[in-house]
Amino acid sequence: MQFRTPLKRALVLVTASAIAITTAAALPAQAAPSATTGLYGSADPTYNGVTRQSLAIMGQLSNGITPPKAAISWLVNQQCTDGSFQAYRSDLTKPCSASDPVNYSGPDTNQTAVAAAALALAGKTENARRAVVWLNGVQSGDGGWPYYPGGDSDANSTSLAILALRNVQPQDRSARVPNAVTYLSTVQIPCGQPDGGAMPYQVGGVANRLASSEALAGIVGRFPVAQAVPLTRNPRCTGSVEKKLASYLATSITMNGVLTSDFGTGADYGSTARSIIGLNALEAGKAAVARGSRALQSNARAYALPNGVADPGALGLLMLVADATGIDPKSYGGLNLVRTLSASIR
Numbered sequence: 606m607q608f609r610t611p612l613k614r615a616l617v618l619v620t621a622s623a624i625a626i627t628t629a630a631a632l633p634a635q636a637a638p639s640a641t642t643g644l645y646g647s648a649d650p651t652y653n654g655v656t657r658q659s660l661a662i663m664g665q666l667s668n669g670i671t672p673p674k675a676a677i678s679w680l681v682n683q684q685c686t687d688g689s690f691q692a693y694r695s696d697l698t699k700p701c702s703a704s705d706p707v708n709y710s711g712p713d714t715n716q717t718a719v720a721a722a723a724l725a726l727a728g729k730t731e732n733a734r735r736a737v738v739w740l741n742g743v744q745s746g747d748g749g750w751p752y753y754p755g756g757d758s759d760a761n762s763t764s765l766a767i768l769a770l771r772n773v774q775p776q777d778r779s780a781r782v783p784n785a786v787t788y789l790s791t792v793q794i795p796c797g798q799p800d801g802g803a804m805p806y807q808v809g810g811v812a813n814r815l816a817s818s819e820a821l822a823g824i825v826g827r828f829p830v831a832q833a834v835p836l837t838r839n840p841r842c843t844g845s846v847e848k849k850l851a852s853y854l855a856t857s858i859t860m861n862g863v864l865t866s867d868f869g870t871g872a873d874y875g876s877t878a879r880s881i882i883g884l885n886a887l888e889a890g891k892a893a894v895a896r897g898s899r900a901l902q903s904n905a906r907a908y909a910l911p912n913g914v915a916d917p918g919a920l921g922l923l924m925l926v927a928d929a930t931g932i933d934p935k936s937y938g939g940l941n942l943v944r945t946l947s948a949s950i951r
Contacts, residue, residue, distance in 0.1 A: 639679075640697055647951070658917065662676060662677065666726045667828060680727075690712060690720045714766055715762055717736050718762075721740070721773050722772045740769060741770075760807065803850075819879055822880075833885050839856060850883070854880040894930065898926065902937060
């Protein structure tokens with residue numbers, strides 16, 4: 606349409622602007638995504654929000670349970686623009702801060718790796734891929750991964766990164782995963798020494814049960830977890846990195862029923878659960894899996910409901926173990942893991 610006079614054109618523009626302003630005022634403003642809606646658990650998520658949500662989602666999906674859309678959306682909305690994750694973003698309108706290995710703040714490899722595995726399992730392929738691209742970019746020259754970019758490599762972070770890469774891009778033919786496993790071999794305590802086969806946190810350290818269990822699950826773990834097949838006996842400390850790890854973990858669990866905490870003398874049910882998942886994937890450690898599974902069932906309520914409050918990460922891990930060992934997650938040690946987790950969502 607052509608305007609014959611400047612005055613007529615001006616009147617039309619003024620009228621159109623008024624209509625646009627009126628229409629905009631009538632539409633509700635788009636609210637920013639909530640930082641809590643869809644989050645599992647009532648406890649403060651500042652230090653573990655992404656990890657506990659990821660484990661919960663993985664536990665559900667491995668058992669054929671579809672999480673609510675709000676739960677998946679919560680995890681997706683926590684992702685930083687560069688693909689990474691930090692433990693918790695309380696204000697989603699603000700960009701993520703830079704990773705800080707000195708003050709342990711900002712995006713880190715641990716949250717990013719676990720989130721990547723969960724998102725891949727949930728069908729959020731693009732989000733999972735972006736997380737792995739970020740992880741690839743912060744791998745250290747020694748083949749390992751640091752907790753925070755710029756820090757020193759450690760066994761825990763490297764193991765979780767391996768887990769993410771194996772589950773998000775299993776066809777990757779780069780040397781990233783082999784180099785990471787080689788790094789772990791340089792950290793691992795040699796067979797024949799006390800705690801032979803165990804994984805310290807870093808080279809030269811003492812045996813670390815959490816690092817060892819995460820390393821085994823990272824190297825051999827696949828999600829969803831495959832149900833148990835007949836397992837072989839507890840392996841000996843020989844051969845590959847994972848077989849040495851399996852030997853250490855299986856021996857420890859068979860002797861004590863559970864792994865003990867790296868921070869005291871109490872039981873570490875989380876590391877025990879991760880060990881069972883890893884041993885099942887390796888199809889080894891029959892005695893250890895049987896005894897460890899009994900211990901987890903006997904203490905399911907104390908572990909997953911400390912002080913009567915649901916721990917989503919623990920519930921997710923127990924659901925993964927239930928799937929691996931062929932036990933009904935709705936009746937695990939007298940606890941309905943499925944219902945308890947579902948009831949904890951905000």
